[in-house]
Amino acid sequence: MGMADERRLAMFPVSTVLFPYGRLPLHVFEPRYRRLVTDCLAGEGRLGVVLIARGSEVGGGDERFDVGTVARIEAAEPQPDGRWHLVVGGLDLIRVRRWLEDSPYPSALVQDVDAVPTEDGDDLRVAELELRRVRALLSELGEAPPMPAALSLGDSPDEIAWRLCALAPVNAFDRQRLLEASGPRDRLVLLLDLLRAVGEDVRRILAGG
DSSP, X not given: OOGGGOEEEEEEEESSOOOTTXXXXXXXXXXXXXXXXXXXXXXXXXXXXXXXXXXXXSSSOOEEOSEEEEEEEEEEEEOXXXXXXXXXXXXXXXXXXXXXXXXXXXXXXXXXXXXXXXXXXXXXXXXXXXXXXXXXXXXXXXXXXXXXXXXXXXXXXXXXHHHHHHHSOOOHXXXXXXXXXXXXXXXXXXXXXXXXXXXXXHHHHHTTO
């Protein structure tokens, strides 16, 4: 990819990770992000969502990861005092090539991350089974509901893989590792390693260790 592939995109740094096919509610109250929402709605309704590496969502001065997700505004509810309640949906992965000045709100020059299709194979099914086991164990601790047996994770291997990542009971930095994985197979291998580690911890707690 060259410079011609770069485009400017409004950016919304947050304290969580949005995966492709995922959805994220956003409460927008800072003046700069109100302006961002207004500008996005006047255009294509798209913005970039990235995880904050260090700092706060409020006030600026934060450090941000450079791999994130293009999001589309799916619902926008204005409030009487100027705030917004949004729901955004994750589309594709992007990589920030250069952060621009945060004026009037964060923006960056970004490039799309080349998408490699997820194969419908054993790795996908093993990861789903392990996720169901771990969520069932966590439900015994009252920390997460189990996954319903009939829950549909999607219609394509890509959608299923990303939804497995979204449902995984791991922290934001591990979610970022999943987002940044070099390809679908590496992502599923990492997901399985993370789930097994969580499962071992929960089993130890349940056993009184």
